[in-house]
Amino acid sequence: MSPRWLLSVLLVLITGCGEAPITGHFDVILAGGTVYDGLGTPGRVADVALRADTIAAIGDLRHATADAVLDVAGLAVVPGFIDIHSHALSSTVEQSALVRRPDAENYVRQGVTTVLGGQDGSSAVPVAPLLQALEARPPAVNVGTFVGHGSVRAFVMGNVDRAPTPAELERMKALVADAMAAGAFGLSSGLEYTPGAFATTDELIALARVIAPYDGLYISHVRDEGGRLLESVEEVIAVGEGAGVKAQVTHHKLIGKHRWGGSAASLARIDEARRRGVDVASDQYPYTASSTGLTILFPSWSLEGRRADRLARLRDPATRARIRDAIVEHLERERGGDPATVVAASCPFDPSLNGQSLADILAARGRAVTLPNAAELAMELLERGGCQGVFHSMGEEDVRRIMQHPMTMIASDGGVPAPGEGVPHPRNYGTFARVLAHYVRDEQVLSFEEAVRKMTSLPASRLGLADRGVLRAGAKADVTVLDPATVQDHATFTEPHRYATGVVHVFVNGTAVLRDGEPTGARPGQVLRNPRAHAGR
CATH class of the missing domain: 3.20.20.140 (Metal-dependent hydrolases)
Structure with a gap:
């Protein structure tokens, strides 16, 4: 028994939990963590046992055995x-x-x-x-x-x-x-x-x-x-x-x-x-900030039909002017009138544009940073293939x-x-x-x-998934173990490809997909279906 698990057992005894010890053999025991059931209830120190794809037991498991006992004292054990x-x-x-x-x-x-x-x-x-x-x-x-x-x-x-x-x-x-x-x-x-x-x-x-x-x-x-x-x-x-x-x-x-x-x-x-x-x-x-295609700046009527139809509208000078005016109005009304708030996130036809705002691109090309020019640039980007955007609004x-x-x-x-x-x-x-x-x-x-x-x-309740989203005996063993003191996001708008840290173990249907902070390569995910599929037929 590890010192951390021993400490957690002593804490349970001191607080007078009064739970009868659970015996038996399991695949995995998560020992001594603070368990949050997912229902908004404050956490409690307990052990969690997994068997196959199911949470088999939660409680005092110091007399139980398992193929793997993971000491998670000081960590939070939560539903996936x-x-x-x-x-x-x-x-x-x-x-x-x-x-x-x-x-x-x-x-x-x-x-x-x-x-x-x-x-x-x-x-x-x-x-x-x-x-x-x-x-x-x-x-x-x-x-x-x-x-x-x-x-x-x-x-x-x-x-x-x-x-x-x-x-x-x-x-x-x-x-x-x-x-x-x-x-x-x-x-x-x-x-x-x-x-x-x-x-x-x-x-x-x-x-x-x-x-x-x-x-x-x-x-x-x-x-x-x-x-x-x-x-x-x-x-x-x-x-x-x-x-x-x-x-x-x-x-x-x-x-x-x-x-x-x-x-x-x-x-x-x-x-x-x-x-x-x-x-x-x-x-x-x-x-x-939000993210979607730069076409969100365009009036919906200009996007009807296929890509060829959209490009044909842009080739017509009068229609192009109408679209430009509508984009300018959108930028004024919804984006604070500032082309710097609209960033090209992914432009497959020219990756050098990625991460640059409409204002950045205009300035780099020696064009005045004005709303009409920003609207014209948005149309040019659509003509070249289109971009995903990030919108700070x-x-x-x-x-x-x-x-x-x-x-x-x-x-x-x-x-x-x-x-x-x-x-x-x-x-x-x-x-x-x-x-x-x-x-x-x-x-x-x-x-x-x-x-x-x-x-x-x-x-889970919105989806009708009664056996997921909670930690209780009999529920599916989708379980996350993390350190509340160190869990941290690292992705930023300028450096978005940075993984989060502080999550220690992740189990999907009882199989570890993250162990000691590193992916295992396992792929135990299941296709989930509406529990009432076929009910209407």
Whole structure:
């Protein structure tokens, strides 16, 4: 028996825990750590035993034996973190980052054991082949998916700005039903992107009704995260209420410096809806910058159709001028009128641009840093192939207020980037560690146990995963062991490819994927499906 484990046993005896010792043989015993169940309960010193893919026992295991006994005294033992908004999956097997980089080291080093793809209205359609491919080539972490409204709409109608015909709507409903029967956890939408931007609320309600028999979740990138945030949140609530389903405002934020502080009103809308029985919640990443394609600067009408259609509009002088004016108006209204707040994160056609703001690029080319020139540059970048961007437009006060709301989960909105490629958002490498380091340990915005709840049992409950997101006997053995005193994110906006530290061990379905702070190379992840798959058929 190690000195640290002996000390933990003495502490249990001194505090008069009174638990009867548990005997038996297990695969792994995590000995003497402070156990947090994921429900927001304060931690207690206890041992945790794993057998196969299950948590076999929690308590006093000093008389038990195991193939491996890990001394974790002084460390926190928590449920594996669940990222309810991930871009680890794409619309095809080959493009999915989790298929290309199945070790998911950026996730594992943060203690994440489950990721949910199919976000912002974009997913594979149909869903089943992607899930089957993931079962054939399992990753290090568990994975599930939503079905994307935008992808379903595009599959049936293309990228067009009109309402579906009755026949088209029925085809869309059938695709959503097929996805739910295959195991999707719900319907996602991306209403700032095309073709999602072309949908009415009634269309969304009609499709969300399809997921109701499966207890599915409607999770939405809302229509406007700036000046129309309140009505956009109300639209999410309307879909949940109208369809009779759980609803979620994903990556809840408020952009535009002149609006900072306004998140109190959007959270109040959520509270009002919950009081009248609408099951609505939100999730958030802990940064004041967002990330998406630079096309977010463009008016949605200019993005209709295929790439050739977009380029044709830019070739027409009158239409190009209209688009330029709309981008200028967006930069003024949503980005503080400052091209320096918009950064090119990944430009595959010219990696030298990565990490430079629109202002930087203009200055380097000897062009005046003006909003019309920034708009012209954005159009030029689209013509050359397009870039991902990072947008510095949120306020710290709103980040903290949203984080403290009891129905806000922590989610990365990241994926599994290729190490060293581009200058992506640091959320890919740092989300969960940053919450625990900065917002728990340094700033006391959350208690440790509340932060863990927001990363574990809260997202699990939204997904209907009764056997994950909690530490209890009989639950699946997705377990993270970390040091609350040293857990730390290191990824920054200028150096984003830096792994988090302070996570010591990570188990996925009872198998170690991180041991003593180093990846094991094991890939025990499972494809998770909606527990009520087939319920609606």
